[in-house]
Amino acid sequence: MAQPAGLLYSKEHEWVKVEGDVGTVGITDYAQNSLGDIVYVELPRVGQGVKQFASIGVVESVKAVSDLFAPIGGEVLEINTALEADPALVNRDAFGAGWLYKVKLSDPKERDGLLAPGDYDALVAEGAH
Amino acid sequence: MVPFGGFEMPVQYGGILREHEAVRHRAGIFDLSHMGQFELRGASVPAWADSLTVNSVGTMKPFQARYNIFTNELGGCLDDVLFYRLPDRFLLVVNAGNAPKMWAYLNGSTALHPDLSLTNGHGSRALIAVQGPRALEIVAPLCDCDVAALKYYYCVEGRVDGAPALIARTGYTGEDGFELFLEGADAPRIWRTLLERGRDAGLEAAGLGARDMLRLEAGMPLYGFEIDEDISPLAGGQGWAVKTNKPEFVGKAALLEQVAHDGYDRIAALVLEGRAPARTGYPVLLNGERIGAVRSASIAPSLDGKNVATALVRKDAAAVGTTLGIEIRGTVHAARVVPLPFYKRS
Numbered sequence: 001m002a003q004p005a006g007l008l009y010s011k012e013h014e015w016v017k018v019e020g021d022v023g024t025v026g027i028t029d030y031a032q033n034s035l036g037d038i039v040y041v042e043l044p045r046v047g048q049g050v051k052q053f054a055s056i057g058v059v060e061s062v063k064a065v066s067d068l069f070a071p072i073g074g075e076v077l078e079i080n081t082a083l084e085a086d087p088a089l090v091n092r093d094a095f096g097a098g099w100l101y102k103v104k105l106s107d108p109k110e111r112d113g114l115l116a117p118g119d120y121d122a123l124v125a126e127g128a129h
Numbered sequence: 130m131v132p133f134g135g136f137e138m139p140v141q142y143g144g145i146l147r148e149h150e151a152v153r154h155r156a157g158i159f160d161l162s163h164m165g166q167f168e169l170r171g172a173s174v175p176a177w178a179d180s181l182t183v184n185s186v187g188t189m190k191p192f193q194a195r196y197n198i199f200t201n202e203l204g205g206c207l208d209d210v211l212f213y214r215l216p217d218r219f220l221l222v223v224n225a226g227n228a229p230k231m232w233a234y235l236n237g238s239t240a241l242h243p244d245l246s247l248t249n250g251h252g253s254r255a256l257i258a259v260q261g262p263r264a265l266e267i268v269a270p271l272c273d274c275d276v277a278a279l280k281y282y283y284c285v286e287g288r289v290d291g292a293p294a295l296i297a298r299t300g301y302t303g304e305d306g307f308e309l310f311l312e313g314a315d316a317p318r319i320w321r322t323l324l325e326r327g328r329d330a331g332l333e334a335a336g337l338g339a340r341d342m343l344r345l346e347a348g349m350p351l352y353g354f355e356i357d358e359d360i361s362p363l364a365g366g367q368g369w370a371v372k373t374n375k376p377e378f379v380g381k382a383a384l385l386e387q388v389a390h391d392g393y394d395r396i397a398a399l400v401l402e403g404r405a406p407a408r409t410g411y412p413v414l415l416n417g418e419r420i421g422a423v424r425s426a427s428i429a430p431s432l433d434g435k436n437v438a439t440a441l442v443r444k445d446a447a448a449v450g451t452t453l454g455i456e457i458r459g460t461v462h463a464a465r466v467v468p469l470p471f472y473k474r475s
Contacts (some may be wrong), residue, residue, distance in 0.1 A: 036338075037146040039428045040406050058458070060406055062145045062339055062428060084404065109167075111409075 002121060003028070004095050008111055009120035010053070015095065016103075018111060022061045023072050026099040027059060027090060035061040038090045043068075043079045043101050044129040045059075050076060050103065051112045059090070072110050074103040131337070134225025135252075136163035136356050141152030145333075145390040148339035148431050155331030158323055159340060162316060163309070165228030166250035167235065169219040173242040178212065178219070180378050181238060185364050187215040194282045194299050196370055198362045200380030204387060205358040207234060208363065209350060213284050213297060220295060220310065222256075224352045228246040255316030259323060259332070260306030260343075265329070267327040268307045271319075272296060276307065290322050301340065303347025303472055341357040342427045345437065347472025348398065354409070354425045355439055363387050364441070364470060366396045388436055394421060395449040398471060399464040401436035405457050407464070414454040414461060417444040423455060440465065 004082065007015045013031035016023040032038060042059040050056045050070040056067040079101040084090055090098035130137045139160070142148060151157045166343045169178070177186035184197040193214050199207040201351055208227040213220040226471065228251045239245045258270050269276050274287035284297035292315035300306040311319060348366075350356050356365035359415060361384060363371060371384055387393050400409060407426035412419050421442030429437040438455065446453055449468050454461035 036141060037144055039434075041470065042405065063140065065408060101192055 002125075003117040005117050007073075007095070007112035007117065008071070009117065009123075010069060010114055011050060011123060012067075012069040012071075015069040015108070016114065017072045018105065018108070021108065022077065023074065023103045023105055024099050025101050025103060026094055028120070029094045030102075031059075031066075032091050032094045032098070035059060035064065035066060037062045038087045040085045041068075041087050041090065043083075043098065044070075044076045046076050046077045046079060048075065049106075051100075052107075052113065068100070070103070071089060071114060072103065072105060074106040076101050077099045077104050078102040131338065132319060134163050134228065136225065139334075140338045141336040142334040145336070145338035145342060146430060147313060148333055148335035149342050151331060151333035151364040152261045152304055152335060152339065152343055153188055153431060154262065154305070154408045155333075155471050156259055156328065157302075157333050157335035157339065158318065158320070159258040159260065159335050160256075160316075162255040162257050162313065163225035164256050165223040165225060165231065166254040166256065167223065167232065168248040168250060169221055170217065170248075171242065171244040172245040173244050174219050175237070177242045177245060178221075179375060181235075181377060183367075183375075183380070183384070184208075184361060185372050186212055186214075186219070187374060192283050192285060194284055194297055195437070199234070200362065200378070200384070201358060202364070202380055202383065204361040204380040204383035206352070206356040206360065206362060207231065207358065207408040209352055209356060209367070211299065213295065215284075215286065215295070225251075226468075227352060253313050257309045257311065257316060257320055257323065257422060258300055258306060259266070259309070259327070260300045260302040260335075261332075263295075263327075263330040264304070264306040264330070264433060267330050267332055268296075268309075268407045269321065270321065271326065282303070284365055290317060290319050296413055301347075301349055302343040303349070303470065306345075323442075341425075342429070345425050345427050345439070346429050346431050346470065346472035348472075350396075350409070351425060360396070360441065361387060361393070364393050364395045390446060394441050394443055395468045396424065396453075396471045397421075397442050398437050399423075399440055399453065399455070400432070400440045400467050400471070401438065401455060402463040402465070404436070405462055406436045407438040407455050407457065407462075412456040413440045413442055414456060415451070417454075420446045420453075431470055437471050462469045
């Protein structure tokens with residue numbers, strides 16, 4: 001499946017959409033599909049600083065707890081509060097309404113450590129994690 | 130697919146929550162062919178089985194099914210099982226993971242009963258369960274006998290879609306339903322036929338994930354979680370099945386002592402207050418002191434999506450109404466002890 005263009009991807013199956021110095025972060029459709037029914041999302045706090053690739057929360061499906069890693073570093077500006085009542089939004093619309101949080105980038109050059117859509121496609125095709 | 134008891138088992142087909150919803154409101158079909166099916170023959174089966182288990186086998190009526198537990202000398206659970214009494218034999222259904230252990234144990238305990246003949250159907254026999262409020266209307270048209278007249282926890286020998294079957298009104302979901310014990314060779318065709326015929330009634334294939342969620346809501350123990358070799362039937366909440374008025378059976382003395390002292394850690398049912406799910410192994414606290422750990426946990430769609438759990442806790446923490454804490458990633462979340470089952474069909 002082709003990944004949405006305009007986003008950057010981590011090897012841990014997060015995506016980030018960078019607009020100016022703000023990044024919107026989520027998990028990929030591949031990730032939500034692998035996890036199955038998502039029942040709980042634990043996000044960083046607004047104002048919290050997150051380091052690129054650090055573990056900053058969890059996404060829990062019925063059967064498993066998965067760490068959430070920050071695809072890019074910065075200060076958390078906003079979290080998707082709709083997920084508190086309806087975490088399955090991540091299943092239904094991983095690249096849209098199921099976004100997780102927004103971050104003010106600390107270093108735009110960190111984007112170089114992420115994958116372009118085609119490279120992430122290749123990663124998923126390998127079934128690598 | 131996951132490896133489970135030597136079988137490749139589906140955790141889910143269309144999604145665990147969707148499968149759960151189908152079973153509670155319409156019907157789900159489960160492939161449980163991984164379960165061990167042993168046939169027990171001989172006049173002394175009831176006396177022999179009664180000497181190894183906590184519940185009564187000898188008092189079972191023909192075609193009755195009964196839950197039972199094999200215990201060790203310390204009162205721990207070797208396995209929890211179902212006996213089905215037939216005119217010429219008993220069918221004993223054991224957990225997949227325990228099937229090799231139980232087969233060896235049973236064969237090692239027959240010395241005093243030379244008339245016994247045991248047959249191991251694990252791997253050659255199949256088991257298909259259809260569970261849910263619409264199970265009857267899906268299963269009945271394929272059967273050559275009156276399954277509507279079958280009482281809960283009874284069985285009948287007949288044919289399903291022409292194939293010989295033991296048809297039982299049993300299950301492990303908290304819903305009405307049937308379990309069809311079949312020859313392995315007949316099972317794929319019957320699976321497909323049931324799925325096809327059940328489509329209009331909303332039948333869905335369901336996997337181990339939904340089954341675990343359904344059984345937990347219904348307060349049914351799962352071997353390795355609520356009971357195991359270190360957790361007795363009493364501690365595991367299955368004291369109702371322990372018939373202490375039976376003559377001698379393996380583990381009876383230990384269980385009587387547990388009853389007398391009543392100091393053992395035991396399974397408590399918990400409803401969590403927050404949205405964070407508990408997981409097996411998470412610490413359980415009473416007034417800040419660690420007094421146990423979570424054994425099973427799940428979101429419970431039948432309880433408005435609340436998180437529920439079972440935990441093995443100190444006796445003084447197990448009383449219904451007690452507020453305990455569950456430590457989830459370093460934070461303590463409140464949970465209330467409630468009576469089992471979490472869910473009862475109306």
